[in-house]
Amino acid sequence: MDYQFLSLLPPILSITLALATKKVIPSLLAGALSGALILAGGNPITAVGHTLSTMWSSVSDSWNLSILIFLVFLGILVHLVTMAGGSREYGVWAEKRIKSRQGAQIATLILGVLIFIDDYFNSLTVGTVMRPVTDKFKVSRAKLAYIIDSTAAPVCIIAPISSWVVTVMSTMGDKFRTEGIGLDPFISFLKLIPMNLYALLTLAMVAVLSLSDLEFGPMAQHEYLAITTGNVHGPKGESVVQVEDTIINPKGTIWDLIIPIGGLVLFTIIAMAYTGGYFAGGISFLGAIQETDAATALKIGGFWAIVLSLVLFLPRQVLTLKQLPEAAVKGTKSMLPAITILIFAWTIGSIIGELNTGVYLANSLGKTLPPFLYPALVFALAGLIAFATGTSWGTFAIMVPIAIDFALIFDPEITLIMIAAVLAGAVFGDHCSPISDTTILSSTGAQCDHIEHVSTQLPYAIFVASISFIGYVVAGILITMVGLSSSIGGLVSLGASAVLMVIGLKIAHVITLRSAPNVTA
Numbered sequence: 001m002d003y004q005f006l007s008l009l010p011p012i013l014s015i016t017l018a019l020a021t022k023k024v025i026p027s028l029l030a031g032a033l034s035g036a037l038i039l040a041g042g043n044p045i046t047a048v049g050h051t052l053s054t055m056w057s058s059v060s061d062s063w064n065l066s067i068l069i070f071l072v073f074l075g076i077l078v079h080l081v082t083m084a085g086g087s088r089e090y091g092v093w094a095e096k097r098i099k100s101r102q103g104a105q106i107a108t109l110i111l112g113v114l115i116f117i118d119d120y121f122n123s124l125t126v127g128t129v130m131r132p133v134t135d136k137f138k139v140s141r142a143k144l145a146y147i148i149d150s151t152a153a154p155v156c157i158i159a160p161i162s163s164w165v166v167t168v169m170s171t172m173g174d175k176f177r178t179e180g181i182g183l184d185p186f187i188s189f190l191k192l193i194p195m196n197l198y199a200l201l202t203l204a205m206v207a208v209l210s211l212s213d214l215e216f217g218p219m220a221q222h223e224y225l226a227i228t229t230g231n232v233h234g235p236k237g238e239s240v241v242q243v244e245d246t247i248i249n250p251k252g253t254i255w256d257l258i259i260p261i262g263g264l265v266l267f268t269i270i271a272m273a274y275t276g277g278y279f280a281g282g283i284s285f286l287g288a289i290q291e292t293d294a295a296t297a298l299k300i301g302g303f304w305a306i307v308l309s310l311v312l313f314l315p316r317q318v319l320t321l322k323q324l325p326e327a328a329v330k331g332t333k334s335m336l337p338a339i340t341i342l343i344f345a346w347t348i349g350s351i352i353g354e355l356n357t358g359v360y361l362a363n364s365l366g367k368t369l370p371p372f373l374y375p376a377l378v379f380a381l382a383g384l385i386a387f388a389t390g391t392s393w394g395t396f397a398i399m400v401p402i403a404i405d406f407a408l409i410f411d412p413e414i415t416l417i418m419i420a421a422v423l424a425g426a427v428f429g430d431h432c433s434p435i436s437d438t439t440i441l442s443s444t445g446a447q448c449d450h451i452e453h454v455s456t457q458l459p460y461a462i463f464v465a466s467i468s469f470i471g472y473v474v475a476g477i478l479i480t481m482v483g484l485s486s487s488i489g490g491l492v493s494l495g496a497s498a499v500l501m502v503i504g505l506k507i508a509h510v511i512t513l514r515s516a517p518n519v520t521a
Contacts, residue, residue: 003038007355010035011388014348015434028344028435035351051347058346066295067120068339073302074264076331078128080309081260083327084318085252087132093254094133101227104130104137105147105210112151113203115265116159119152119438120298126151127445129261140226141233142219145446145453146460150206153392153427153438154199160190168396172404172419181404181415188416195420195475195490197468197497198379198428204498205464205505214505216512217459222452234452249318256318263308268301275300337444345390345435352389372476375417378403379425379472383465386429390436395426414479416486421472428468432461467504471497 014031021027032051040046058064081087098104108130115122126148134144156164172185194200208214215223226232273279275296276288283291313319319327378399386395403418430436434454443453471493478489 002360003355004360006038007352007357007360008388009038010348010352010355011357011390011435015388025340025344028341028348031435032344032348032351035348035355039351039354051351054350055343055347058350059343061346063293063295064346066293066299068343070120070295070298070302071124071335071339072332073299073306074124074128074331075333075335076328077260077264077302077306077309079327079331079334080306080313080319081128081257083248083323084256084309084313085249086254086256086258086260087128088248089252089254090129090132090257095136098133098137101137101139102211104134104139105143106207108134108144108147109151109203109206109210112148113155115151116155119156119164120441122152122155123148123438123441124445125261125264127442127447129257131445131447135232138226138230138232140219140222141446141448142222142452142456143226144232145443145448146219146457147206147210148445149431149439149442149453149457150202152442153430154202157392157423157427158193158196158199160193164393168400168423172400176404181412183415188419191416191487192420192423194494195417195486196424196427197420197471197490197494198424198464200494201464201467201471201497201501202427202431202461205460205501208502208505209460214509216505216508217456219456219460220512222456234449247323251316251318256312259312260305260309264301264305267304267308268297271297271300271304335444341440341450345437345440348435349390357385357388371414372480373473374406374414375421375472375476376469378406378418379421379428379469382422382425383429384425386426386436387433388429390430390433392426392430392436392438395429396422399426413486414476417472417475417479417490420490424468424472425465428461428465432458463504463508464501467497467501470500 010031013034014027017023017027017030029051032054033047036047036050036054037044040050059068078087094104094107098107108126111130112122112126115125127144131141131144153164157168168185168189172183172188176183176185176188222234225234272292272294273285273288276292277283278285278288310319310324314321382395382399385399386392389395399422400419403422404415407413407415407418430438432454433439434451439454439457440450443450446453474496475486475489475493478484478492479486482489484492
């Protein structure tokens with residue numbers, strides 16, 4: 001059934017309520033129920049039943065269930081490391097070597113870039129490791145959440161080896177085969193990296209903001225509060241998860257953090273190769289990573305990281321057997337907010353999928369524009385769909401085939417820049433959507449109020465997206481009118497966009513200072 005405009009009501013209602021009430025779960029529930037009511041033809045009893053059944057299906061889905069188990073494992077691992085004294089000792093070590101707020105932020109950025117395998121893994125691990133350090137240097141939790149979020153999806157989408165590559169290449173490959181396009185999906189993905197303006201400009205913007213005092217919008221207020229008062233939690237003045245009552249062993253060392261986290265990385269990579277069939281033979285390591293079951297790999301990696309931690313901690317008595325139940329309970333409890341929000345986000349996402357919201361958006365917005373605007377058009381469409389649905393992967397599935405069709409109708413030369421614009425737009429929408437799982441996990445990793453994270457990050461994401469939109473217009477002109485190749489046109493537009501971004505940042509900062517002279521963060 002074609003629900004047309006009605007299909008937009010659930011995401012609009014959910015996002016509006018979330019931003020207005022600051023209550024995520026009731027907002028997601030309201031959106032899910034409204035969508036189910038549309039599907040049920042206005043029957044409230046059927047709508048409630050459909051919502052509950054969809055929620056159960058989301059939780060029982062093997063991929064989603066593996067993610068939830070991984071979150072529990074990670075929460076337990078974090079508390080084991082904390083109780084053993086590893087996190088505290090890392091903070092002491094980092095404090096001696098990192099001498100400034102800028103250094104703390106750049107260290108967070110670098111760690112986020114290094115953990116490129118998976119966005120879930122990235123969001124929670126970077127927050128766990130860097131939160132004590134950024135707290136010491138009075139970096140607001142909102143800023144930490146922004147850096148984490150900006151080095152999750154934006155990094156994964158340009159990393160040649162990540163859980164995201166599988167989805168992108170499979171989507172491209174299916175369409176290439178269907179249309180008889182003689183392009184290799186992996187080689188094509190490598191060529192797309194310099195054309196992904198939003199991902200690259202987001203990383204560049206994080207670096208600029210970390211090294212300078214350029215802040216604007218609500219983030220400037222959070223940073224000013226952190227610097228002047230030491231309150232890194234924002235106006236609410238409290239942490240999302242309190243762990244101050246945890247007994248920390250004074251015998252712990254920095255290795256009690258490095259080895260468990262390093263083990264988590266190593267075991268996850270091994271598990272990704274295993275689930276991709278590498279150890280069964282007949283496939284390369286890179287091929288196995290591309291075919292991996294990332295959710296199962298994260299679950300396996302988390303389990304063995306806990307085992308490694310116990311082997312490291314128990315014989316040295318930095319942790320005792322009596323403390324294990326406490327770590328299990330507190331670790332699980334610390335992840336309950338993220339788990340709850342994820343379940344509701346998956347529920348509304350499934351209902352939005354049944355309503356074909358993304359397809360309606362893609363098919364109802366202009367196809368009468370001149371060809372040089374096509375890359376910018378699909379960027380905006382992908383961003384809107386990902387923001388409304390909270391999923392970039394679902395947006396890939398909807399928009400990549402549409403983008404390729406657009407290119408084939410006019411000029412195959414713009415095929416790659418069109419796909420790159422879709423990937424960039426999907427990451428933008430995912431990056432700033434309050435119902436996106438990556439956004440949720442970034443606020444969880446930073447222990448930042450979720451809506452505070454969304455509201456402070458949104459102006460930054462929109463700013464970079466605006467620059468990217470202009471960049472894709474420039475690329476479209478260079479490719480369709482000047483005659484440059486997609487690769488050259490993409491590189492030229494990337495350089496022009498970077499210059500425009502720096503100028504825009506300075507202007508935005510000046511405007512912020514004039515409108516709020518006391519905010520000098």
